[in-house]
Amino acid sequence: MRVEKVIYDGDPGHDDAMAIIMAAGDPHIDLLAVTTVAGNTTLENTIKNALMIMDLMKLDIPVVPGCAKPLLKKLQTAPMVHGQSGFEGPEHFVPLRQASKEHAADFLIRTFMESDGDINLVAAGPLTNIALAMTREPGICDKVKQIVFMGGGRYGNITGAAEFNFWVDPEAAKIVIDSKCKKVMFGWDLTEKAIVTPEAFTKISEIDSRLGRFVRDLIEFYALGPAKGTEILPTINDACCIAYLINPEIFETSDYFVDVVTTPGISYGMSVIDYYRMNTWDMSPQPNVTVAEELDLDLFWEIMLNAIEVFD
Numbered sequence: 001m002r003v004e005k006v007i008y009d010g011d012p013g014h015d016d017a018m019a020i021i022m023a024a025g026d027p028h029i030d031l032l033a034v035t036t037v038a039g040n041t042t043l044e045n046t047i048k049n050a051l052m053i054m055d056l057m058k059l060d061i062p063v064v065p066g067c068a069k070p071l072l073k074k075l076q077t078a079p080m081v082h083g084q085s086g087f088e089g090p091e092h093f094v095p096l097r098q099a100s101k102e103h104a105a106d107f108l109i110r111t112f113m114e115s116d117g118d119i120n121l122v123a124a125g126p127l128t129n130i131a132l133a134m135t136r137e138p139g140i141c142d143k144v145k146q147i148v149f150m151g152g153g154r155y156g157n158i159t160g161a162a163e164f165n166f167w168v169d170p171e172a173a174k175i176v177i178d179s180k181c182k183k184v185m186f187g188w189d190l191t192e193k194a195i196v197t198p199e200a201f202t203k204i205s206e207i208d209s210r211l212g213r214f215v216r217d218l219i220e221f222y223a224l225g226p227a228k229g230t231e232i233l234p235t236i237n238d239a240c241c242i243a244y245l246i247n248p249e250i251f252e253t254s255d256y257f258v259d260v261v262t263t264p265g266i267s268y269g270m271s272v273i274d275y276y277r278m279n280t281w282d283m284s285p286q287p288n289v290t291v292a293e294e295l296d297l298d299l300f301w302e303i304m305l306n307a308i309e310v311f312d
Helices: 013-025 045-055 104-113 126-134 138-142 163-167 172-180 198-205 210-224 240-244 297-310
Strands: 006-008 030-036 062-066 119-123 144-150 183-186 251-255 258-260 272-274 290-297
Touching: 006 013, 006 104, 006 240, 006 290, 013 030, 013 045, 013 210, 013 240, 013 297, 030 045, 030 104, 030 240, 062 104, 062 297, 104 126, 104 138, 104 172, 119 240, 126 138, 144 240, 163 172, 163 198, 172 258, 183 240, 198 210, 198 297, 210 297, 240 251, 240 290, 240 297, 258 290
Parallel strands: 006 030, 006 119, 030 062, 119 144, 144 183, 183 290
Antiparallel strands: 251 290, 258 272
């Protein structure tokens, strides 16, 4: 059986929780560590939230804190989506497990430079930790198998132009996009198709475990908080990255040239994607990112539900 080694870098975050559970609960993934970054909520909260998930799964996977703010700009979080804690909905508790004392950027450099180039890096939050690691040790790109990230897209979800993860730290996104690492992009326009259907939520509600109840409460807040009074279904965007590593056939992908706007203005943080492949006319650089464009939602939920059920 094919098993992919993974380091997960994120900002838990309701959908991060689902992604971490999918990674830890699926036999095709060997989850080596979770590194946290400020984004959906503060760094302090992302650390606690990641540790709570580890406690609920009864796993001793390292949680390694990273950057508390973007490279250049002021941190702006998303309490309107994830609540003040980043994990609104379920009852919180003090985690038994402790976070690592090592900084995430140092951990990434050390782990990848000592590796055989067989570890995937999943990035589901602002790309600050990864950009910092690349800046400190450019050779890391020779050791990363691939970076599978959630960010960017055809249109914005926090401004008219920018997706949240890129908008929180555009300079970091630019560094990662410009790197020579192999990159697979799950943009907002694709991941918003990863909806929590009523059928999926019913099945989650029937999982009688502490973790199952926690996930149910997370999704209830996600659905009844930000989308209350609308017909919008909650989405678990970040889990798309993990699902891709488990079964790439769930997604349709194409290669495009991608860039990030880092100049001030309405387009700050926007991902520019050459969908029309102007490089064929020598008007644009060659493709540098594999971009996911479609997903099989039924197969996606089959993987997600199986992962939740692993933990009693």
